[in-house]
Amino acid sequence: MATDxxxxxxxRVAWYALLTAxxxxxxxxxxxxxxxxxxxPREYVLAGQPPWPVSPEWDVFARAFTEGDMGRxxxxxxxxxxxxxxxxxLTATLAAYAFTFLRFPLRRTLFVVFMATLMLPIEVTLxxxxxxxxxxxxxxxxxxxxxxxxATAFGTFLLRQGFRGIPRDLxxxxxxxxxxxxxxxxxxxxxxxxxxxxxxxxxxxxxxxxQYTWPRAVVxxxxxxxxxxxxxxxxxxxxxxxxIAFAAAILAAVPILLLxxxxxRHLVRGLTTGAVKG
Amino acid sequence: MTRRTRExxxxxxxxxxxxxxxxxxxxxxxxRLVEMGLHQKNRAGTAERWVGWSQFSxxxxxxxxxxxxxxxxxxxxxxVPLGLVLGVLLAVAAxxxxxxxxxxxxxxxxxxxxxVAVASVIFFVLLNPQVGYFSSVExxxxxxxxxxxxxxxxxxxxxxxGLTFVIVLAGLQAVPEEVDEAATLDGYGPVRRFFRVTLPMxxxxxxxxxxxxxxxxxxxxxxxxxxxxxxxxxxxxTLVWKIFNSQQPLDQGVGAVMAVGLFAITLVVxxxxxxxxxRRVHYGN
Amino acid sequence: xxxxxxxxxxxxxGDVTAxxxxxxxxxxGELLVLLGPSGCGKTTALRMVAGLEAxxxxxxxxxxxxxxxxxAKDRDVAMVFQSYALYPHMTVARNIESPLVTRRFDxxxxxxxxxxxxxxxxxxxxxxxxxxLTELLGRKPAALSGGQRQRVALARAMVARPSAFLxxxxxxxxxxxxxxxxxxxxxELHRRLGATFVYVTHDQVEAMTMADRIAVLDHGRLxxxxxxxxxxxxxxxxxxxxxxxxPPMNTLPGIVVRAGTGDGGSTTVxxxxxxxxxxxxxxxxxxxxxxxxxxxRPEDLVVDADGPLKAEVRAxxxxxxxxxxxxxxxxxxTIVRQPVGAAPVGVGEVLxxxxxxARVHLFDPRTTERLP
Numbered sequence: 001m002a003t004d005x006x007x008x009x010x011x012r013v014a015w016y017a018l019l020t021a022x023x024x025x026x027x028x029x030x031x032x033x034x035x036x037x038x039x040x041p042r043e044y045v046l047a048g049q050p051p052w053p054v055s056p057e058w059d060v061f062a063r064a065f066t067e068g069d070m071g072r073x074x075x076x077x078x079x080x081x082x083x084x085x086x087x088x089x090l091t092a093t094l095a096a097y098a099f100t101f102l103r104f105p106l107r108r109t110l111f112v113v114f115m116a117t118l119m120l121p122i123e124v125t126l127x128x129x130x131x132x133x134x135x136x137x138x139x140x141x142x143x144x145x146x147x148x149x150x151a152t153a154f155g156t157f158l159l160r161q162g163f164r165g166i167p168r169d170l171x172x173x174x175x176x177x178x179x180x181x182x183x184x185x186x187x188x189x190x191x192x193x194x195x196x197x198x199x200x201x202x203x204x205x206x207x208x209x210x211q212y213t214w215p216r217a218v219v220x221x222x223x224x225x226x227x228x229x230x231x232x233x234x235x236x237x238x239x240x241x242x243x244i245a246f247a248a249a250i251l252a253a254v255p256i257l258l259l260x261x262x263x264x265r266h267l268v269r270g271l272t273t274g275a276v277k278g
Numbered sequence: 279m280t281r282r283t284r285e286x287x288x289x290x291x292x293x294x295x296x297x298x299x300x301x302x303x304x305x306x307x308x309x310r311l312v313e314m315g316l317h318q319k320n321r322a323g324t325a326e327r328w329v330g331w332s333q334f335s336x337x338x339x340x341x342x343x344x345x346x347x348x349x350x351x352x353x354x355x356x357x358v359p360l361g362l363v364l365g366v367l368l369a370v371a372a373x374x375x376x377x378x379x380x381x382x383x384x385x386x387x388x389x390x391x392x393x394v395a396v397a398s399v400i401f402f403v404l405l406n407p408q409v410g411y412f413s414s415v416e417x418x419x420x421x422x423x424x425x426x427x428x429x430x431x432x433x434x435x436x437x438x439x440g441l442t443f444v445i446v447l448a449g450l451q452a453v454p455e456e457v458d459e460a461a462t463l464d465g466y467g468p469v470r471r472f473f474r475v476t477l478p479m480x481x482x483x484x485x486x487x488x489x490x491x492x493x494x495x496x497x498x499x500x501x502x503x504x505x506x507x508x509x510x511x512x513x514x515x516t517l518v519w520k521i522f523n524s525q526q527p528l529d530q531g532v533g534a535v536m537a538v539g540l541f542a543i544t545l546v547v548x549x550x551x552x553x554x555x556x557r558r559v560h561y562g563n
Numbered sequence: 564x565x566x567x568x569x570x571x572x573x574x575x576x577g578d579v580t581a582x583x584x585x586x587x588x589x590x591x592g593e594l595l596v597l598l599g600p601s602g603c604g605k606t607t608a609l610r611m612v613a614g615l616e617a618x619x620x621x622x623x624x625x626x627x628x629x630x631x632x633x634x635a636k637d638r639d640v641a642m643v644f645q646s647y648a649l650y651p652h653m654t655v656a657r658n659i660e661s662p663l664v665t666r667r668f669d670x671x672x673x674x675x676x677x678x679x680x681x682x683x684x685x686x687x688x689x690x691x692x693x694x695x696l697t698e699l700l701g702r703k704p705a706a707l708s709g710g711q712r713q714r715v716a717l718a719r720a721m722v723a724r725p726s727a728f729l730x731x732x733x734x735x736x737x738x739x740x741x742x743x744x745x746x747x748x749x750x751e752l753h754r755r756l757g758a759t760f761v762y763v764t765h766d767q768v769e770a771m772t773m774a775d776r777i778a779v780l781d782h783g784r785l786x787x788x789x790x791x792x793x794x795x796x797x798x799x800x801x802x803x804x805x806x807x808x809x810p811p812m813n814t815l816p817g818i819v820v821r822a823g824t825g826d827g828g829s830t831t832v833x834x835x836x837x838x839x840x841x842x843x844x845x846x847x848x849x850x851x852x853x854x855x856x857x858x859x860r861p862e863d864l865v866v867d868a869d870g871p872l873k874a875e876v877r878a879x880x881x882x883x884x885x886x887x888x889x890x891x892x893x894x895x896x897t898i899v900r901q902p903v904g905a906a907p908v909g910v911g912e913v914l915x916x917x918x919x920x921a922r923v924h925l926f927d928p929r930t931t932e933r934l935p
Contacts, residue, residue, distance in 0.1 A: 012376065019371055023385045026368075029436055030388075032411055033400045045409060091299065094292040104286035110293060117304045119548065123497045123518045124541045127314065127525060127533050128307035151299035169648035172615050173719075178636035178666040181288060191652045210393030212500040217522065228395040232504050234402055239409065249399035256391040267390075268444055281617065281634075 030250075037061075037246035041239050060247045068230070068244050069222070070251060076145075077209060077227040083146045084208040085201060092155035092200070097185050099156070100163040101171055117153045122214050130217050140224040145215055149208065155200050158270065162196030163189055199270030202263050209256060227252045308541070314534035323527030337535040346517040346536065347543070349427060353516060354495040356431035357438065361491055362484065364435065365442025370472065372443075373450045383447070390440030398504035401433035405505065420506055423513035430501045430514050438494065442487060449483030450476065482555070489551045496544055517543075565626055565639075565726030565759045566591045567612055572621035574607050574783075581607040583783040584621070589727075594753045594760040596770040599780035600806070605763045608780070609729050612761060613642050626726060636666055641720035642729040645736065647712050649704040655715050656700040659687045662723040690718040693755075710741050717752070727759040734769060746773060767807050771795065779803050801931040804858050804924060810887060812858045813897045816928070821851040832857055832925070835893035837871045842920040848935045849925075855934060858924035861887070861900035866908075870917030874899070876910050890914060 032051065036044065040055040047054045057063075064070045098104070099111055122129065129148055138144030166189060174184045190197060215226045231252060234245035260267060315334055317326045337343050368386045372379060392400070404411045407421040416422070418429035453476060461471045477484075499518040502508055508515040508523070515523075517540050524533025567589040574582040582604040589595045597605040610616040611623060614635030623630050630638050641662065649658050663683045667675045670682075678686070691697050694714045704712055713733060720728055733749070734742045750773050753760050764770055770777045771791045778788040779802070787799040798804035798812075805811045817832040817839075830846045831838040834857060849855070864872075874890035874897055881887075881903075888899040888908055899916065908914060925934040 015371075015374070015376060019376075019379075019382045022368060022371060023382055026386055026389065026436075026439060029400045029404055030392075033403045036403050041409075049409070049411060051411070091296045095296045098289040098292040102285050102289040102292075103282070104289040107289075110297075114296065114300070117300050119545055120304045120308060120541065121497060121544075123499065123521065124537050124544070125304060125307035125311070126518075126521060127530055127537060128310035129303055130525060131310070132302070132307070148299070148303035151296035153300075156296065167646060167648065169644045169646050170650065172610075172613075173642070173644060173648035173650075174661075175615065175635050176613060176640070176642050177662040178664070181285075183665070188650055188652075192650075210395075212393065212395050212503075213497075213518070213522070216500075216503065217525070228393055228500075231395040231399050232500075234399050235504055235507065242409070246399065246403060249396045252393065253391050253396045256393075257388075260387075260391050264387075268448065 033246050033249060037243050037250055039243060041242050045239070057243070060243050061251060064244050064247045064251055067241070068248055070227070070230070070248060072223055073225055073227045073230045074251075076224060079142060080145045080215075080226060081205060081208040083142065084149045085204045087146065087150035088152045088155050088204050089197070089201060091151045092159050093185070093190065093197070095151075095156045096159035096163055097181070097189060099160050100166075101181065101184075101189075114153045114156055117151075122148060126213070126217055129214075133218050139218050140221045144218045145224075145226070148214065149211075152204070155204060158200050159193070159196060162193035166192055195266065195269065198263070199266040202259065202266045203270045205259060206256060206267070311534045311538050311541075314530055315538060316531075318531045319527040321526075321528050323530075329531065333531055334535050334538075337532050338539050342520065342532075343517075343536055343539055345512070346515065346520045347539075349513070349515060350496060350498065350517045352427060353431055353434075353498055354492055356428060357434045357495045358488060358491045361435050361438045361442055362487060364439060365446050365487070366484070368439065368443045369446035369450055370476075373447060386443045387440045387447075389437055390444060392437050392440075394434075394437065394500040395504060397433050397437035398501050401429070401436070402505055405429045405432070421510060423509075423511040426506055426510055426513050430498075430505050433501050433505065434495070434498065438491060442491070445483060445487055446480065449480040453479045485551070485555045489548070489555070492547060492551070493544070496540070496547070566624070567727055567759060567761060568622075568624040569608070570622040570624065572608070572611065572623055573619050574604070574611060574616060575619045581783050582611070585780075585783075585785055587778055587785055587788060589759055589761055590775075592757050592759055593775040594750070594762060594773060596774035596777045597761065597763045597780060598765070598767060598770040598777050598806070599786075600765055602782075603780040604783035605765075605780050606731055607783075609642075609731055609761060609763045612638075612727070613640055613729050614638050615642075639723075639725050640727045640729055641723055641725040643713075643716045643720050643731065643733045645732040647704075647716040647736075649712060649715055649719075651704050654701055654703055655691070655696060655707070656687055658704070658715055659690055659696075659700075659718045659722050660684075661719060663687075666723065668723070686722050687718075690722040693721070694718050709737055710745065713737065713745065721756070725758070727761060728756075730760065730762045732764050733762075734764070735766075749773065767809065771807070777807075779806060781806075797933070798858075798924065799933050801856060801858070801926050804926070804933075808860060810861050810898045810900070812860050812924070813864070813892075813895070814926075815857045815859075815892060815895045815897070817855050817857040817925075819846055819849045819851060819853040819855060819925075821846075832923070834872065837873065839871055839918060839923065840920050841923055841925075845920065845923060845925055846935070854928055856926040856928050856931075858926060859918045860922065861898045863918050863922040864897070864899045864916045865918070866899070866901070866905065866914055867917035868915055870915040872916040872918075874914050874916055876908050876912045876914060878910060879908060888914070892916075 035051065035053050037060055038053040038056040038058065040057055044054040095114065099107065133139060133144045133147065138147065170188055171184060174188055179187065210228060211226070212228050215229045216232070219225055219229055231245065231249055234242065234249070237245045316328060316330055318329045318333070319326050372383050372386055389397070402410070405413060405418065405420050407413050407419065413419070416425065418425055418432055420426045420429045457475060457479065458471060461475045466474065497518055498516045499522060502514040502516055502519045506514045508519055517536060521533050521537050521540065524530060524536065569585045569587045572582060572585045573580065585608060597608060599605050607616060611618055612625070614630070614633065618631045625638055625640065650661065660683050663678050663686060665677070667677055669675050670678070688697070691700055694717060696711070696714055696718055699707065699711060704715070707715065713736075716733070734745055737745060746769060762773065774791055776788060776790055777794050779786040779794065781802050787794055787803045794803060795807055798807065801814065805814065815834050817834045820831045820833045820838060822829050822831075830841045830843055832841055832846070832855060839857070872892060874892040876888055876890050878889040879886060880889065885903060886901040886905065888901060890897050890899060899914070926932060927934050
């Protein structure tokens with residue numbers, strides 16, 4: 001970061017101009033989506049598709065809920081996301097604790113087994129998993145949407161990194177104090193690694209809310225569509241209702257935007273632990 | 279029961295929930311994929327007959343799988359280099375002490391909030407052949423089989439900007455200022471400094487990003503599903519798209535083989551990148 | 564009641580034997596120091612008493628109970644860790660309270676039960692007050708100095724009123740001045756509480772100044788146990804002789820020489836070509852010509868014009884309250900301790916030295932044990 005480049009006002013203006021231009025490019029696609037969401041579709045086309053709203057219909061977002069059934073979709077997404085995040089926190093915390101603080105046969109082997117699952121994304125295991133879910137009667141249901149994602153190797157890894165930062169002495173002291181492993185986990189390990197747990201929760205939320213491929217495979221009834229799956233109808237909607245589909249996309253991004261505005265710190269920390277050395 | 283035994287039992291109990299899920303939804307499916315690949319079901323899915331390893335060789339050597347690999351590979355080439363370069367560009371631009379820089383940083387990272395589906399709808403707005411804002415641009419037109427993939431890739435490039443930006447920015451900020459200052463004193467201009475000093479120092483970060491972006495590209499599906507439905511003329515049918523659309527009983531055997539093929543490709547690519555990354559990191563320091 | 568006894572205790576980690584057949588009894592109410600270099604097994608021995616390491620062989624008793632299979636929390640011991648092991652996210656008060664929360668105690672009413680919140684609070688306040696921590700009860704460890712953190716660790720150990728206190732190098736993280744001050748405070752605390760203290764350190768000054776008895780360990784084996792003075796004045800082997808005392812005891816190879824018989828006879832030890840007189844008792848039972856290792860502490864070598872030993876001065880270190888003269892005596896580095904008022908010596912000078920025969924030690928060069 002060279003300060004000599006900023007000393008003159010001219011240089012500063014140039015940088016601001018460049019940054020503004022770049023910002024414009026980055027924001028343009030989302031901006032146009034907002035424009036199209038607000039514009040009355042037929043009139044927008046007739047007006048020659050300008051880059052600003054035409055005959056703005058501000059109730060399009062409300063209509064997404066009434067006509068587009070966004071309320072139900074949000075509910076499904078919320079429950080699915082909530083269950084996945086809770087499930088992952090539970091399973092990953094327990095597993096990470098075992099790998100960090102307990103001694104047992106096959107520990108290293110089992111860790112490799114965990115990490116091996118990173119090579120098996122849902123895109124690869126799709127067909128057999130759909131078969132499993134179908135045979136259990138879990139198509140179009142919460143268990144079907146949530147099941148495969150209740151455990152996470154990435155989360156186990158992240159939380160293990162966090163737990164490894166806890167000095168061994170603390171566990172010894174706590175054992176002398178009369179606490180068993182589960183009490184130590186609850187009273188010490190989790191509170192002390194709260195930032196890591198928070199980072200993981202944010203990442204897990206993001207991934208679960210944004211899922212597309214798996215819900216697309218196990219949902220065949222409209223009322224079980226998640227918010228993301230609901231968006232695929234944009235390709236088949238009539239022009240008249242296209243603005244509702246666009247509004248739905250914007251609504252779909254709102255929870256994540258809110259999450260990021262308030263919890264961006266945790267997200268960045270979680271993402272960059274693996275990327276940045278030092 | 280000794281203390282050691284109790285500790286081991288507790289450990290297994292704590293690992294059990296994860297292991298059950300992994301066994302059921304990760305490892306069993308891998309086995310089942312191979313099993314499915316060795317069989318052929320009837321249309322109704324009520325009967326299965328053995329076809330053996332020839333199905334593997336037929337499918338993996340066949341046109342459809344090869345097309346899928348070609349399309350997915352092209353997708354990787356479209357999205358990864360461009361995504362990296364743009365991310366670095368944005369990060370370098372925004373890594374300076376100017377008033378209000380945080381606003382720009384927030385804007386550049388904003389696409390992290392978009393899911394694949396949301397990004398696809400957003401680019402539908404821009405690229406849809408009938409009413410898209412840029413529908414008249416031929417270079418990435420979604421209606422032409424030769425260019426449709428580019429349009430689809432564009433949506434991914436845009437979507438990845440946020441993630442790439444955040445990670446590269448963190449990498450840049452980890453470079454000590456003194457290194458840059460020393461280079462300035464040595465007489466290097468800003469461009470030279472970037473290529474000779476900054477870039478090498480963030481190379482581990484960039485390599486990590488390459489791994490991430492390649493994995494994303496190998497798994498591309500929603501973009502084709504929403505923007506083009508796989509068309510025109512199957513020009514945007516990525517491997518995952520093909521696998522997804524092989525769920526009918528008749529196609530399952532073939533789909534399973536393709537899935538195994540995708541697994542192998544992902545494995546090889548990850549391994550190669552892991553080895554390169556390890557070597558670079560060791561030599562670099 | 565709160566005696567700690569090791570009976571043939573051995574601890575093995577795979578192929579490595581960390582503690583080898585340790586038999587040692589820490590008396591009720593005494594402050595016993597486990598002393599030795601790093602890796603000698605002292606910390607492992609301490610952790611076995613705490614219940615943090617399992618005993619491979621032998622019997623470990625606390626009071627009259629064999630505790631090999633008893634869990635740490637049920638042993639009625641408390642430990643002060645080298646790093647203090649304070650819970651970083653809890654206040655001082657909650658840290659101190661920690662041992663009282665789930666364990667059961669013998670209360671006045673004769674039954675063994677958990678303490679009520681009020682009882683816990685009272686004990687925490689008492690422990691904090693006795694160590695001057697009352698104002699710090701609401702703070703977290705990160706906001707405390709090293710010395711304060713150490714006192715919190717002590718308070719946490721005290722609050723459960725254990726039979727035995729286990730201390731793992733508690734002073735090593737403190738700066739020198741604080742160390743001296745805390746040493747004194749710990750000894751006073753021991754006197755006040757009257758409890759059994761098992762104290763681990765590698766610092767022999769700490770051991771000498773604090774211990775009722777010192778147990779010296781090397782490579783997992785007990786070398787000697789006894790009051791500091793005894794260990795200092797009659798080391799049982801070369802290891803103990805060299806480990807205790809700073810600067811360490813000078814050791815030189817020698818040969819026993821006997822001349823004459825009966826009352827007129829003399830016994831000396833020949834170091835190189837010089838003969839140093841010995842007491843008859845020191846060389847009792849040793850034949851003429853026996854090879855020995857001679858040990859003389861730096862403060863027992865005096866400059867004596869008639870002295871039989873001739874040492875060449877290599878360097879002089881002046882410490883303010885005394886002088887250390889580093890010499891060479893028959894190719895062996897020898898250190899002489901002199902009070903500040905002694906006559907100055909120069910490098911290169913040859914000093915005549917003698918030693919009080921009562922303060923000369925002999926060791927077997929092969930077994931390294933004290934002779935006779």
